Amino acid sequence: MGKKKGIKELEIAVTLKRNHRESPIKKRIEKYDPKNLLEKTTVHYPDPRSWISPVFSEHFARLSFDFYQIDALDLAPLLLGKYLKRDEVVLQITEVEAYRQNDSASHGRFGITPRTAPVFGPGGHAYIYLCYGLHNMLNVVADKEGIGSGVLIRSCAPVRGLEVIQQRRGLVSDKPVLLTGPGKVGQALGLSTEWSNHPLFTPGGLELLEGPKPDGIVVGPRVGVDFALPVDISAPWRFAIAGSPWISAPKNTLS
DSSP: OOBTTBOSOEEEEEEEOOOTTOOSOEEEEEEEOHHHHOOSOOOOOSSGGGGGSOOOOTTOOBOOGGGGOSOHHHHHHHHTTOEEEETTEEEEEEEEEEEOTTOTTSGGGGOSOTTTGGGGSOTTBEEEEEETTTEEEEEEEESSTTSOEEEEEEEEEEEEOHHHHHHHHTOOOOSGGGTBSHHHHHHHTTOOGGGTTOBTTSSSSEEEEOOOOOSOEEEEOOSSOTTSOHHHHSOOOEEEETTOSOOOSOOTTOO
16 A cells, blocks of 8 residues: 555555445445556655645645545545645645445435535535534535535644644644644634535635645544444545654554
8 A cells, every 4th residue: 555655556445335225235446546646746744843834825726616526535535735724724634534425434324414414515515513512523525416425634734824723722732733633623723513514615714725745645444433334444444644743543554
């Protein structure tokens, strides 16, 4: 799989339930060509604090609506390295998880409810839910309207607005503990469930911008989905930038 020195081939064994009427569960192999996902020219960050000032330009374009109209499993690795921007705060995405249609770990399994309605909308919108009554979890809706899939933003690196991030987090630190975890990301951006269904491809508010693509990706099973079916618990649908210190625990399940 992905190594710190670069990816020769990222081949992910994917188990997909086609729909609830189909039995038995079928398996398919998703193959990713790193030439399509990754650029050769990449900035390396050997020290966590050096991630605070990577190259960032206001001229980075917002990701278009069409960018998101793909399977969540395809979208997830493409979001690594992209920038999240809200007011003076800019974060770079370093870790994500894909949640797909007919996935027993996904909120889509509940069907359309007042809470989950945004995730069934068209790709490119935010889906934010409250976890344990405390943490606002940012997800990027994927695919066409009605599919019910998305990508959870698990970790980020600070790029701009460090003091605001620290104030929102209530933590004066420039180390990975600041932003490694989905609840921390939501807090750093000052998000609440009121931001759910916000279009990420329009100017103002919360935006997703282009950014440098990593030269290595590591993958592994998702975190905290022990309630799901065994096939979904073991699915390697967690993606992170290889070698980045800005990745949440556990790290030993990524390779």
